[in-house]
């Protein structure tokens with residue numbers, strides 16, 4: 001799994017390098033957090049989820065419990081079709097897991113300041129690069145899945161699923177009902 005993590009970081013860095021030339025006119029500023037509150041689903045792969053989960057496990061107990069509550073709340077709100085900010089967004093509008101934030105948070109930027117009525121504008125080249133990068137991430141996590149962050153972390157919190165995933169087994173039948181309900185993709189089929 002460590003080799004996969006190295007490969008994951010390599011893929012992130014490769015994207016950053018290739019996209020850098022198109023991002024020079026980005027209007028993004030620290031503390032904006034529009035993408036963390038209003039950008040809809042925060043899609044991650046199970047490999048990214050595992051890294052986030054390992055980081056969360058090292059947090060002090062009280063913080064971990066509060067986060068668990070926020071993740072459950074996020075799931076409930078989304079199931080009810082209500083908007084919900086990312087559970088990792090802190091009160092000061094900084095990201096609790098910035099160093100290991102998933103690719104979905106790395107790909108997005110905007111050439112204008114975002115508001116409710118003015119969503120991000122990205123260059124077509126960066127969108128194409130990001131689509132390619134997502135396929136690479138899904139191929140890297142060949143026995144895994146992709147979906148909204150809270151749902152993927154929930155799946156990884158289930159011992160049966162976690163054991164299957166961590167052992168490298170591939171049993172999509174175990175997650176089919178949850179997957180259908182929550183728009184979970186099978187990487188092997190989505191990434192190609």
Ligand code: SF4
Nearest residue numbers: 036086088089095105
């Ligand atoms: S993980 Fe961090 S950067 Fe990504 S949406 Fe959540 S708070 Fe924002």
